[in-house]
Amino acid sequence: MSAGMHHADxxxxxxxxxxxxxxHVHWSLMIVLYPYITGIVAGxxxxxxxxxxxxxxxxxxxxxYSLIFALAxxxxxxxxxLLHLGHPERAFNMFLTPNPTSAMAGFGYIYTAYLxxxxxxxxxxxxxxxxxxxxxSRGIMRGLYAFLSFYNDNLSRESLALDHKxxxxxxxxxxPMACVLHGYVGFIFGGIKANPLWATPLMxxxxxxxxxxxxxxxxxxxxxxxxxxxxxxxxxxCIRTSLKFLWGFFILDFVFEMLEVFTHxxxxxxxxxxxxxxxxxxxxxTYWTLQVKIFSVIPFILLGILCLFxxxxxxxxxxxxxxxxxxLMQVLLMRWNVVIGGQLMSNSTRGQVFFHPEWxxxxxxxxxxxxxxxxxxxxxxxxxxxxxxISEETPQET
Amino acid sequence: xEEIKKEIARxxxxxxxxxxxxxxxxxxxxxxxxxxxxxxxxAEQIPGMRDETDVFTTRQFAFVVDITACIGCGSCCVADKAxxxxxDGNYRTWVERYIxxxxxxxxxxxxxxxxxxxxxxxxxxxxxxxxTFFVPKLCNMxxxxxxxxxxxxxxxxxxxxxxxxxxGTRCVGCSYCIQACPYSVRFIxxxxxxxxxCTWCYHRVRKGLLPACVTxxxxxxxxxxxxxxxxxxxxxxxxxxxxxxxLKPDMGNQPALHYVGLxxxxx
Numbered sequence: 001m002s003a004g005m006h007h008a009d010x011x012x013x014x015x016x017x018x019x020x021x022x023x024h025v026h027w028s029l030m031i032v033l034y035p036y037i038t039g040i041v042a043g044x045x046x047x048x049x050x051x052x053x054x055x056x057x058x059x060x061x062x063x064x065y066s067l068i069f070a071l072a073x074x075x076x077x078x079x080x081x082l083l084h085l086g087h088p089e090r091a092f093n094m095f096l097t098p099n100p101t102s103a104m105a106g107f108g109y110i111y112t113a114y115l116x117x118x119x120x121x122x123x124x125x126x127x128x129x130x131x132x133x134x135x136x137s138r139g140i141m142r143g144l145y146a147f148l149s150f151y152n153d154n155l156s157r158e159s160l161a162l163d164h165k166x167x168x169x170x171x172x173x174x175x176p177m178a179c180v181l182h183g184y185v186g187f188i189f190g191g192i193k194a195n196p197l198w199a200t201p202l203m204x205x206x207x208x209x210x211x212x213x214x215x216x217x218x219x220x221x222x223x224x225x226x227x228x229x230x231x232x233x234x235x236x237x238c239i240r241t242s243l244k245f246l247w248g249f250f251i252l253d254f255v256f257e258m259l260e261v262f263t264h265x266x267x268x269x270x271x272x273x274x275x276x277x278x279x280x281x282x283x284x285x286t287y288w289t290l291q292v293k294i295f296s297v298i299p300f301i302l303l304g305i306l307c308l309f310x311x312x313x314x315x316x317x318x319x320x321x322x323x324x325x326x327x328l329m330q331v332l333l334m335r336w337n338v339v340i341g342g343q344l345m346s347n348s349t350r351g352q353v354f355f356h357p358e359w360x361x362x363x364x365x366x367x368x369x370x371x372x373x374x375x376x377x378x379x380x381x382x383x384x385x386x387x388x389x390i391s392e393e394t395p396q397e398t
Numbered sequence: 399x400e401e402i403k404k405e406i407a408r409x410x411x412x413x414x415x416x417x418x419x420x421x422x423x424x425x426x427x428x429x430x431x432x433x434x435x436x437x438x439x440x441a442e443q444i445p446g447m448r449d450e451t452d453v454f455t456t457r458q459f460a461f462v463v464d465i466t467a468c469i470g471c472g473s474c475c476v477a478d479k480a481x482x483x484x485x486d487g488n489y490r491t492w493v494e495r496y497i498x499x500x501x502x503x504x505x506x507x508x509x510x511x512x513x514x515x516x517x518x519x520x521x522x523x524x525x526x527x528x529x530t531f532f533v534p535k536l537c538n539m540x541x542x543x544x545x546x547x548x549x550x551x552x553x554x555x556x557x558x559x560x561x562x563x564x565x566g567t568r569c570v571g572c573s574y575c576i577q578a579c580p581y582s583v584r585f586i587x588x589x590x591x592x593x594x595x596c597t598w599c600y601h602r603v604r605k606g607l608l609p610a611c612v613t614x615x616x617x618x619x620x621x622x623x624x625x626x627x628x629x630x631x632x633x634x635x636x637x638x639x640x641x642x643x644x645l646k647p648d649m650g651n652q653p654a655l656h657y658v659g660l661x662x663x664x665x
Contacts, residue, residue, distance in 0.1 A: 086592055192577050
């Protein structure tokens with residue numbers, strides 16, 4: 001038996017052929033983080049829009065926090081890209097001399113437009129708060145708050161009504177823009193016909209749905225953590241509603257992810273032969289074991305139970321962070337399996353390579369950890385300027 | 399006897415004079431710069447190319463690889479590496495060895511890109527070999543290239559005469575073109591941190607010379623020429639009855655690199 005298996009392994013090793021230029025994985029950890037971070041941004045914005053546009057009142061406690069959370073991550077969205085580029089000093093050329101047929105050339109514009117929109121959305125939502133803080137504070141902070149409230153302390157009913165109109169308008173165009181931001185990231189991969197794992201029209205859809213999922217999960221997890229650390233009360237109704245949305249988006253996300261693989265399997269074109277060798281080869285552990293079995297099926301069932309049955313607040317507050325963390329892991333693994341996985345099969349269609357990330361270097365694990373912790377540092381700094389929770393606000397707030 | 403000695407001494411003197419003269423003349427050749435037109439002494443290998451004055455020529459170039467002729471010596475790879483100083487582990491061109499056994503098993507390898515030549519038979523194959531052949535690979539110079547489509551800054555572009563080139567001074571090193579190329583002919587040069595690939599020796603072609611790999615191929619398996627010239631060998635191959643195909647035709651890239659005797663096993 002073992003001799004037979006040994007023989008089979010030997011034949012596999014003999015028939016494994018990778019094009020000589022395919023031995024190197026060019027898009028590594030940083031390109032895994034890039035769609036992960038932009039996904040969290042898009043998802044967090046959608047949480048805020050659920051309250052601001054779709055009127056889901058239960059999400060009010062996290063509606064502002066999710067915007068600041070999105071901004072903190074958006075500030076770092078370009079970092080992994082700059083770390084990855086061979087010539088980051090030329091990155092600005094994508095703005096100045098963009099190639100109109102390149103999917104990647106659009107990122108700078110979409111990113112900038114979205115950053116401008118998000119900042120304005122935040123400033124208009126926070127304007128009454130900023131005015132209050134402007135009047136209370138002294139020194140540099142006074143100047144900062146004056147600047148952030150557009151040097152306008154008019155809080156009359158008409159003025160606030162106008163603000164409200166602007167907020168609704170910005171949130172309204174913000175939803176399609178958040179979808180474009182992340183659907184587009186999916187298209188960067190989905191438009192590569194040379195890669196059978198990436199080249200599917202479902203790719204933008206899957207990226208978008210997983211973005212929503214990771215955004216909601218990130219908000220729920222950090223909301224509970226921040227509240228626990230600061231010792232303030234948690235709005236459990238808000239958590240329950242968030243979990244329902246999380247479950248809803250995750251159903252769509254997970255089902256589409258599985259349908260994509262199943263469709264390839266069912267059609268069984270020559271592409272499937274390549275994908276099969278990948279999914280049951282170098283990607284088996286990170287895809288089937290980790291992404292699907294552990295971090296998809298378990299949170300899927302847990303979320304279902306948490307949403308369908310009535311539990312005590314204590315139970316919800318115990319499981320919500322666990323489920324959210326698992327979902328965040330699922331999305332990170334999904335990014336890994338798409339980005340890295342797609343490069344582990346050679347264009348020769350006859351072989352695979354294995355990838356082990358390095359610790360050091362511009363694209364190593366340590367750099368990745370720094371990039372992933374930076375949004376939390378920025379979030380902390382932003383929280384010193386923008387009160388994250390409505391209860392902390394001045395009485396002027398309506 | 400004395401006379402003979404004198405004769406020898408005179409000859410020796412004359413010999414030393416000639417050696418000295420030759421050395422000085424040779425040294426002067428090193429010091430005096432070569433005139434720019436001196437390459438004209440090298441015979442023009444692509445007829446009429448040196449009369450072209452425009453930036454881009456009106457020609458339509460094609461590359462033909464004859465799989466039935468390649469012997470896997472690796473000379474083309476050596477010439478390419480020397481021409482471009484290609485860093486180890488990256489390949490502008492490479493040669494693959496295909497072995498098909500009598501159970502229809504296909505075994506492909508390309509150790510060091512075929513740079514060292516295939517001097518030893520492959521060992522450990524489970525069944526007797528039915529057929530074996532070599533397939534040289536290089537840039538396909540697609541009519542509809544994926545790499546130029548995805549390059550965010552237009553650093554890789556298509557010239558009017560059909561060459562796909564990379565401007566190393568504009569490339570940002572994002573590797574998107576490497577992901578997009580169905581033929582894996584691109585790589586990031588670790589020294590310049592920019593994308594690189596085979597150019598069909600554009601700098602030589604513009605001077606009327608054939609690509610380096612074509613020049614050194616001992617079996618004439620690599621052919622290069624102008625399709626607008628009906629007397630060219632490539633025109634004849636592509637317009638007369640031959641078994642000719644391109645790689646991955648269903649990708650829709652329409653390569654200008656053609657293969658004579660291409661087998662279905664070749665990807």
